[in-house]
Amino acid sequence: RTDDITMILAFIDGVADTADEQSGEAIDRMQGRRKSSRRESRRGSADSIFLGLDVVRAGGENRPVRRGLSKEKRQAMTVAETVTNEEDEVEYTPVVVPKSQNERDRIRSAVKANFLFQHLNDQQQQLVFDVMKRVLVKAGEVVIKQGDAGDLFYVVESGEYSVLIAQGGKGEVEVMQYSTAGGTNPCFGELALMYSKPRAATVKALSDGQLWAMDRSAFRHILMKSSSTSLVKTLRSVEILKTLSVGQLQRLSDVLTEVTYKSGDYVIQQGEFTETFYIIMEGKATVTKRDDPDSAAEPEAQVMQLSAGQYFGERALIEQAPRAANVKADGRLKCLHISKDAFEEVLGPLQAIIDEDRKWREKVAKTKQLVQEAEGLANVTTTDFEPQAVPVATDYGRLVIAQNKNSQSVYTLKGASKSKVVQLGQQSRLMSEKALFASLVNHHAYVPLALGNFVDEACLYTVFKVRIVMELSALLEALSSIDESTANFYAANVLLAVQHLHNEGICYRNLAPDNLFVDRDGFVQLMDFRFAVKLDGAQARDYCGLATYLAPEQVAGTGHSLPVDYWALGILIYEMLTGTAPWLTGDPIRDSELNIYSRITAFKGELDFPKEFSADLQELLLELLAPNPTRRIGTRGAGAEEVQRHQWFSTLNMEDMHAGGNAMRAPYHALRKVEEVAKTLNTSEAAAAAAEAFSEPPYSGDSSWFDGFVSFTSKTS
Known part of the structure; x- marks a missing residue:
């Protein structure tokens, strides 16, 4: 640490060196009545190491050594990566790079403790090791440069490498070195496998060496791509199926039947009445037609050729009409197909779905x-x-x-x-x-x-x-500290809003205090939907949101859905009462995104809470922060109502909470702060400043x- 630290010692006359048991109990009772400070807590990290906040109290004022993230830091740690359509549509074909068994073992050893690789199954691990590319570097060569967008993760096979960070006008400063001298193979660039962000440092080769590189696109495909997801994408590209939700397309993909044809076999023939839709899985097919379908003497003219991933016969799902062309197997051909009757048995008449969607x-x-x-x-x-x-x-x-x-x-x-x-x-x-x-x-x-x-x-x-007055983060900062009843009120606001969106099939994914707004009545309003997604039965897989709020399944990148909002609600409650997230230590170096993600994925469901937290609150937080999303309260068997019925919310009338400002008021101290800020917005100075808005x-x-x-x-x- 290079910053200055001031220590204040308060000497109090007349206090015995050793406090007796009675006075100790009195102090405990006094502290038990004290409100939980947003800037003061003692709690454990993700691995249950007791971190705590060291606070010096002088004149009754709390002066914490550790603080939560600044707004600028939170913005820098907000992920807004979008999986591009191009990346989605490209069919991934792994390219295997030959490696010796010793090389594969070294790669496996290098990544075994890395949070991004721990959840991979054996098949995925083998494929990752297969496709990692060999990169030869020369002494003096820059492997990655600070500030550049990165999409490669590296494992050091041999050589020495210097890690440099630019220090403003002072040039680059070496902060560490990577080498295999200690018998291990270090790795760097993990965040590049999750999303594209500017590199935090420069890595330069000090000697000739070799690296193994893994690119983000390949890693994502290995994590997420399967025949099922590829099939859904093919179905989504069919014009007449565009009104179907992802969930409907997935159900449709489940009932498609496989059929194989020999070379020269007709799949469909021009003029016949059939009601079957086909998708080619393997092989090729030729489309031919005659001007006069009834003339056997007329040669068939080739119209086009179809290959894997393409489809034909889709109009048969809507209308009964003679086939407009022949489709013939060109070599061995494997297709998936579904008849109109089978389609309607699963989803109902397609035309009715299209009409209902339009209505x-x-x-x-x-x-x-x-x-x-x-x-x-x-x-x-x-x-x-x-x-x-x-x-x-x-x-x-x-x-x-x-x-x-x-x-x-x-x-x-x-x-x-x-x-x-x-x-x-x-x-x-x-x-x-x-x-x-x-x-x-x-x-x-x-x-x-x-x-x-x-x-x-x-x-x-x-x-x-x-009428929005401020961000929730600004209100919490203005209040300095809040008690559980205030946190309870705002948590209920967010809970009911999230459940409303869940009923619409929307996953919000943006519950950080900077992105929640407070209206003039002191109620939270959800208005930032940039990270929200309509799931339609499918899981999302993009990275978005504040790093400290991401659930383990989001960090893992294997797909996530509604449970992530309940996880984020747990983090929000914790932050409202302590001013920080469970994964932060207060040390800027230790609180890098990579370290935060490591703590989140290592979290086993145990936390050392501040002693001011009630037993009901502790129980709720552990239920919301269940690492396994299927066991998380709100989305497990009892459903969303289980959260509302939790004992911690028992002091609130949920019917009144549903009604909002028509039935209840915000907590007194919070409402006073909101009203104070609202007055500053109703002045000539505010109007003059607002004139620049347009x-x-x-x-x-x-x-x-x-x-x-x-x-x-x-x-x-």
């Missing part, structure tokens, strides 16, 4: 339109609003309190800068957020409805009928990515 989307659009017209928001632009204040600035834009000049109603406008969205690479996430907002039509006390969207030359705006420089880049942003449809363009 649902039209209903959502009509409902949104009626609400928008009732609010006087049809076809609004920035000129229709008078900005009053900017309560929250985000990494990609701002929340603006604005009054509609015609109706005089006040709204919160969620503005996203087009330039910043592109700079952050969040175009697809923003459009996904818009689609999710559009799909929600039922009001909820803690999930405000998006009433509409509009754009100007610089920004994309979403309109909400709610004056951002115009965006001049590609505009195709936000096509359809102002429409009512719930499907992204």
